[in-house]
Amino acid sequence: MKAVNYIKLEFPGRSSNEALARAAAAAFALQLDPTLEELGDIKTAVSEAVTNCIVHAYPDTVGKIRMRLRVLEGGLLEIAVQDWGCGIEDLQRAREPLFTTGGEERSGMGFTIMESFMDKLRVRSRPGRGTTVVMQRRVRSRAERP
Amino acid sequence: MEIGTAFAEGRLTAYLTGELDQHEARRAMESMDELLEEYLPRDLVVDLSGLRFMDSSGIALLIRLSRRLRETGGRMWIENPAQQPKRVIDTAGIDRLIPVSVRKL
Ligand SMILES: Nc1ncnc2c1ncn2[C@@H]1O[C@H](COP(=O)(O)OP(=O)(O)OP(=O)(O)O)[C@@H](O)[C@H]1O
Ligand SMILES: [Mg+2]
Numbered sequence: 001m002k003a004v005n006y007i008k009l010e011f012p013g014r015s016s017n018e019a020l021a022r023a024a025a026a027a028f029a030l031q032l033d034p035t036l037e038e039l040g041d042i043k044t045a046v047s048e049a050v051t052n053c054i055v056h057a058y059p060d061t062v063g064k065i066r067m068r069l070r071v072l073e074g075g076l077l078e079i080a081v082q083d084w085g086c087g088i089e090d091l092q093r094a095r096e097p098l099f100t101t102g103g104e105e106r107s108g109m110g111f112t113i114m115e116s117f118m119d120k121l122r123v124r125s126r127p128g129r130g131t132t133v134v135m136q137r138r139v140r141s142r143a144e145r146p
Numbered sequence: 147m148e149i150g151t152a153f154a155e156g157r158l159t160a161y162l163t164g165e166l167d168q169h170e171a172r173r174a175m176e177s178m179d180e181l182l183e184e185y186l187p188r189d190l191v192v193d194l195s196g197l198r199f200m201d202s203s204g205i206a207l208l209i210r211l212s213r214r215l216r217e218t219g220g221r222m223w224i225e226n227p228a229q230q231p232k233r234v235i236d237t238a239g240i241d242r243l244i245p246v247s248v249r250k251l
Contacts, residue, residue, distance in 0.1 A: 015169035016169055018168060018169050019165060019167065019169065022167075022199070037229065037233075040229060040233065043230075044199075044201055044233075047201040048201055051167065051201065051202075051203065054168065055168060097239075104206070104210060105171065105172070105203075105206055106202070106203075106206050107206040107209060109202045109205055109237070109238045110201075110202045112237065112238070113201070113234060113238070116237050
């Protein structure tokens with residue numbers, strides 16, 4: 001599908017950049033004229049994806065995170081978040097609600113939240129190589145809203 | 147994020163404001179631990195009316211707090227979550243574990 005607009009962002013996986021990534025995604029999404037609720041959903045999904053890179057992909061280092069946002073035809077927002085960290089051994093298991101390797105500080109709900117807040121979630125991962133999460137959410141134009 | 151407090155008759159109300167993500171969560175848990183030690187409340191109310199944003203890091207924090215309260219025989223519930231935190235709480239399904247009450251303000 002043709003991209004109408006895009007931005008690419010690369011930043012170090014410091015937890016202080018979680019808020020920055022959310023704000024950048026929200027600012028980019030504004031061109032689709034989303035509702036407050038849609039904006040909240042987009043920020044939440046981005047926060048989950050970026051936090052996963054920071055806490056899971058690079059547990060002991062500050063690694064590189066790349067976020068690419070695209071507006072596709074028909075008001076489709078696509079968000080890709082990529083890391084070059086440890087990767088995920090068993091993807092199916094990782095995506096199950098409550099599954100976590102993160103102990104008490106995590107709830108194992110990140111993928112579940114991304115899945116339910118976005119229309120589509122695709123995860124590609126190679127152990128030792130890294131992980132890419134691609135999410136899509138259609139934002140209805142004002143005219144289409146009830 | 148900031149935490150305000152009110153205490154009366156064994157009930158501590160913690161007002162969480164700002165944004166609660168992984169960056170803020172550890173400090174928030176430490177602050178809450180300190181407050182629980184200081185006040186030794188029977189019940190804990192976590193007021194989320196001033197929390198603009200929360201992700202799954204907040205879910206883990208809320209679950210840990212409710213576990214702590216249960217250990218001491220107390221109760222905990224969430225009050226007045228704003229729209230975005232409410233959606234995260236509903237999606238995570240913790241309203242089955244921790245009651246959510248909406249009070250008219
Ligand atoms: N980018 C990543 N790199 C490596 N492992 C990952 C990555 N993202 C997720 N995982 C693995 O998948 C598991 C599930 O992720 P998910 O986001 O659903 O839950 P969580 O991060 O453990 O907890 P929560 O998101 O509720 O704080 C993680 O515990 C981790 O093992
Ligand atoms: Mg997660």
